[in-house]
Amino acid sequence: MTDFAATRALFHLPEGVIYLDGNSLGPLPLAAQTRVGQVLREQWGDQLIRAWNDSDWMALPARVGDRIARLVGAPPASVVTGDTLSIKVFQALAAALALAPPDRRVVLSDSGNFPSDLYIADGLLTALGGRELKVVAPEEVADAINESVAVTMLTEVDYRTGRLHDMAALTARAHAAGAITVWDLAHSAGAIPVHLEQADADFAVGCTYKYLNGGPGSPAFIYVAPRHAGVAQPILSGWLGHAEPFAFERGYRPAPGIERMRVGTPPIVALSILDAALDAWDGVDMGELRAASIRLTETFIREVERRCPTDDCGLALASPRDPHARGSQVSFRHDHAYPVMQALIARGVIGDVRAPDILRFGFTPLYLSEAEVVQSATILADVIDTRAYEAPEYQHRAAVT
Known part of the structure; x- marks a missing residue:
């Protein structure tokens, strides 16, 4: 059984937050x-450039990729890390288009897709x-x-509402x-059980800082189904995706398998x-994580709506009511979503805002307790009931919301 008290102890969590x-x-x-x-000290500092071999830096993107693969239901040697999510979206979409009729x-x-993905596709x-x-x-x-x-090209969990696509059904339909x-x-990654291989997905990408x-x-990751890995065309034919980077050949030969989706250093x-x-x-058992996540999100919705009825507070649930139809948010x-969130943050409850009117809260059982969820609902209700969010200091919009 997953011990969430033990996982909580693995994080630096500021007092009073x-x-x-x-x-x-x-x-x-x-x-x-x-x-x-x-x-910094032992590898870069002491080994200097030798660390590429002595500490096996060159294999790190694949080793970390294999660790992520377990969390997203992918087989070994099908995930590699590096670059940004936007780059990985570009790679995956280009390779997918080349394989399509x-x-x-x-x-x-x-x-509901994240705008950056749509920008990349447009370009x-x-x-x-x-x-x-x-x-x-x-x-x-x-x-x-x-x-x-x-x-x-779909995001499994809607970044605004948490609405969850049925990956298996939509993949089969496609x-x-x-x-x-x-x-x-x-x-999705680290929030809900993901079953890329079972769903027969072709390509997947994701970020790692959530x-x-x-x-x-932190670096993004890309998954290529093994049936495509040897033929997927890496549109960004970077040095580290070459079959023999240190042969320094004039022509590009893609590396075998997922390694061809590497780009730069x-x-x-x-x-x-x-x-x-x-x-x-x-x-950590992903099924147990999902069950704990549902308990936390259900508690939050129940406690917020009990303390702050919609008619009185102006709050409306934007996420699906069915917990199995949403991610872990x-x-x-x-x-007045923005000033409400600033007032919450001032009281030690940190969430974020998505324009124009979304108050967004993420639930991570690795370090979040049910008591904290209830306390958060109490503070949110008080901020709205007392109209604390109307204070002038909460009206100024920062660069990041």
Whole structure:
């Protein structure tokens, strides 16, 4: 059985803070502090350039990828880490388009997708020419999959509302129509059980600084189904994706398997921090994590609505009511979402806001207790009931919301 009291002890959690924003940036794992010191002093400091061999830096992207693979239901040697999520979206979408039937012109996504993914798709499709990005409402995706679609590009968990797509059903529908699938797991990896291999997904990408606690800007990951790994075209034909980087050949030969999806020199310090952060997942059962997450989100919704009825508070649940239809987050709408959140943060409850009116709260059983969830609901109700959010200091918008 997963011991969530033990996992909580693995994180630096500031006194007096209830952290409900791990879906944006996970807290600091204590092991990361030790690991980064070792990398700086013993590897970079003492070994210098020899560390590429003596500490096996070159293999770190694949080793960390294998650790993530367990958490997303992928087989060994199918996930590699490095670069940013935007780059990995670009790679996956380009490779998927190259595998799709050549007469297909449509990339299908939905309005719940993270805007950055849509920006990347727009840019790539404009450069390729003759293709269209079609964006529909999340609940309309299944009906929009037809024989004009080359690729479906979907985020499994909606970043605003937490609405959860049925990966297996939509992947099966896409394959039946002859389309290739790309899944963004930014709000799934480490939050809910993911079953890439079981769902027969073609490509997947994800970031590691949210529920995986890899730190700000930590490297992203990409998954390629083994059946595609030897033929997927790496549009970013970078040095580290070459079959023999140190042969220094003039021509590009892609590496075998998932290694071809590497691009540039791996960020060793950041990858080492991520590797240390993943220690917290050793022994964690994803089914038990999901059950604990549902208990926390259900408690929060119940306690908020009990203390702050919609008619009195102006709050409206934006997340699906069914806990099995949402990820590990809860969102409420409020006309004054931004100042409400600033007032909450001032009282030690940290969540975030998504424009124009979403109060967003992430729930991470690795370090969050039910008592903290109840306390957060109490503070939220008080902030709204007393109209504390109307104070002038909560009206100024910072650069990051």
